[in-house]
Amino acid sequence: MTVNDPEAARRGASLTAAPSPRGLDGVVAARTRLSHVDGLAGELIIGGYELKELAGRVGFEEAGHLLWRGALPGGEELGELRRELAVLRALPEETMRVVRAAAKAPPIDALRMASATLSLDLADPDSIAPAADLTAAKMLTARFPTVVAAHARLSAGQEPILPRADLSRAANFLYMVHGKEPDPIAARALDTYWVTVIDHGMNASTFAARVIASTRSDMVSAVTGAIGALKGPLHGGAPGPVLDMLVEIRSADRAEAWVRNELAAGRRIMGFGHRVYKVRDPRAEVLRSVAEEMSAAHLEDHKLFDLARAVEGTALKVLDEVKPGRNLRTNVEFYTALVLQSLGLKPRSFVATFACGRIAGWCAHVIEQHAEDHLIRPQSEYVGPRGLHFSSPDST
Ligand code: ACO
DSSP states (O other), rough: OOOHHHHHHHHTTTTSSSOOOOOGTTOOOOSSSSSSEEEETTTEEETTTTTHHHTTOHHHHHHHHHHHSSSSSHHHHHHHHHHHHTTTOOOOOHHHHHHHHTTOOHHHHHHHHHHHHGGGGGGSTOOOSSHHHHHHHHHHHHHHHHHHHHHHHHTTTTTOOOOOOTTTTTHHHHHHHSSSSOOOHHHHHHHHHHHHHHOOOOHHHHHHHHHHTTTOOOHHHHHHHHHHHHTTTTTSOHHHHHHHHOOOOOOOOGHHHHHHHHTTTTOOOTTTTOOSSOOOOHHHHHHHHHHHHHHTHHHHHHHHHHHHHHHHHHHHHHHHHHTTSSOBOOHHHHHHHHHHHHHHOOHHHHGHHHHHHHHHHHHHHHHHHHHOOOOOOOOOOOOOOOOOOOOOOGGG
């Protein structure tokens, strides 16, 4: 972690280390070869490729291989990885019991609980050796969609559907949620979404995973912690509220008054603003195209897409006016809401569906952090009192 006086930081001299910015804004907390977010250029690099090189052109397993192995797979490697992940999809009984018990809980909570149980199925759950990490990464990446789909069914009072190994990851997920094989356009849309969100620099959930991994804790513990960080509305929990916003606004002519009213009440407009991007999030552009493609088939989706475009334009204009200089632009969550809605997913499961894509990135960061093998342990700036003296109530 970069501090003004690294020598002092090394000695643990808390009083001489300059405090880092609030929320570690701008602090470099890790070296990574996995992804890079250039917030001024509006670029996201994943394993050496700009997002626009990958999105819609490589499948999720290929992007996962790129992160876990450092290169896109050859044809044979890809076939093997797909087969390996496909046979790992079914959930162990213990995990399914937890998903059933959590049927009424929010999907992201159910995923957190189910994720924790998945270490039961590993031969050596405490091992952080590269081979053990890769085994755990494949198992978690294969099973997250099964957990989310099973939970979606159970929470709707339906029985879960067993995964099929003959379908792609995205097609199988939609099949397990809806009970029928999806249209190939829908499966491709979900696959592109998962590639788009697969990794994103030192975001809060990835940082949480790396902090846990830096203690030499295991893969399952690290990603389970990451799910907790992803849940919050300032991170992965925004697309549900984006959809609520569009439903409340209802028609483009009501957008300006609605946005002004929210800002006047001190509330944030979901799907806008980003800690790193000061220009449009490149993922928003990819997902806008996906949402547009998906909206072509259904009139209702098309109307929602048109409304979203209008609300986006209005929100950007009003945010610039009411919050000048903050550079609040459209972020990934805005069009995520439209893509996931058009796939027939419920808003409450949006963040858990996000986790099904980000899991591959989390696992890659855990592998990288385990190889780095250095404890992440920053200091805090003490702002409390000093010199207090204890007096026992009995002594008065
Ligand atoms: N709507 C209105 N005002 C906003 C918004 C927003 N969406 N985002 C930031 N601001 C304002 C803040 O109120 C603050 O104003 P002030 O200077 O008058 O106090 C200023 O912009 C700076 O805000 P910070 O909270 O310091 O900015 P930060 O970089 O910490 O916030 C964040 C980034 C959390 C994403 C924020 O923009 C936000 O809350 N957005 C809405 C939620 C959202 O879309 N989350 C998804 C993010 S993408 C992802 O994580 C996958």
